[in-house]
Amino acid sequence: MPTTSTTTNKRLAQGARSRGEILDAAERMMAVRGFDGTSVADIARESGLPNSSIYWHFTSKAGILAAVMERGAERFFVAVENPPRREGESPRDYLGRAMHAAGAVLVEQPDFLRIFTLLTLSSEDEDAREIVARVRAHGRASLVEMIGRAFAEVAPDRADAVGEATADFALAAFDGAFLALQFTPTGSHEQLMDQLAGALAALGGDALENLA
Amino acid sequence: MPTTSTTTNKRLAQGARSRGEILDAAERMMAVRGFDGTSVADIARESGLPNSSIYWHFTSKAGILAAVMERGAERFFVAVENPPRREGESPRDYLGRAMHAAGAVLVEQPDFLRIFTLLTLSSEDEDAREIVARVRAHGRASLVEMIGRAFAEVAPDRADAVGEATADFALAAFDGAFLALQFTPTGSHEQLMDQLAGALAALGGDALENLA
């Protein structure tokens, strides 16, 4: 494993590059074949680095997965920032814009999301499970905020409650949109995001009434 | 492999029972650990039958998966029959009832759906991919019919078009609801199904206007 003491820039850069290439290779392969379906030898071949380099950078295959997920989660958190709402913008219009932006992550980070979804369904690894839970919670919180923002002008006092009431549905639809896109790569995530925005505007309106 | 020629009832029954127990064990294990994460030895242990029995009933591990999926798909097709619509029932009300019924499959056949979803994301096996495609197409067709039925009275001529326009979204939300339920087993699929019904009623109404 690499230490971080007195090292020179070039050595560090080389080490970091190798580490990154191992993670890239692992992410690509695990997204297609899954964790158990990807062997360390596969990762070595795909990254062009020998077996021993992998075990110099990581303690185990599970450690590689944890690092892949850690890096992916960081990128994901950056990518799901909701846009600010424009003044006078209707909930439906804001949701359309925000969902469209959020949908970009579906095509930009498919490998991470594939592994993430696979792990959601089957993972015995504790570290991986923890990251899955964190990513899921973050995604949900982001949707709560998005929906709250959408209704902030229409119903300032109940906007958060509307977000809470519909976030699980939004998250489910979002997950499902990703799955659909993986099954049918030619499909349009934009249409799904637009319909999701319409659905949330309607459900949010219903929720507002029930909360009144 | 078993032949089906001159066999007596008791022998046949015993063979069928063993075969079923192997499939049960394989389904249970693969739903949790995935295909690659489940070994033939695991299936033998879980089913209480020796290794050789498994290879007498099936030609390979991939063959077991194919049989698990085949059996699961049959059960799935039976389970997703849409209820008839009541006279005068609003689209929203019919969708609520039908979605509630459809949602039952989420809790009744979780193992099959877990494997199905895992295979959607990562399967190199041709037979398995074919069954996944069939199940997905059937599920989508069922949703098209459900939504069409919901709007059959309101707009007899455009009901089918509404179904087509919203089925992909419905399928995505349905998939996502299953995923959410797997991640949070204590969650309420009924609320998600109800919200999905509301969303489809709203989206269907929008689609009707656009089709006019």
Next chain:
DNA sequence: GTCGATCTGGAATGAACGTTCCAGATAGAA
């Protein structure tokens, strides 16, 4: 009671797996 098809028991096989080991290459530091 013997026969033959059906199924089980358990050992065996070779390939692939994750992991370890260590000798050597690399390149800045001294």
Next chain:
DNA sequence: TTCTATCTGGAACGTTCATTCCAGATCGAC
């Protein structure tokens, strides 16, 4: 130039894997 931490190359190890093999158990048929 020599030294030392960093990284690579490739062989090696023990285990587990899917699969095969075959002798024996089972039980209706005759």
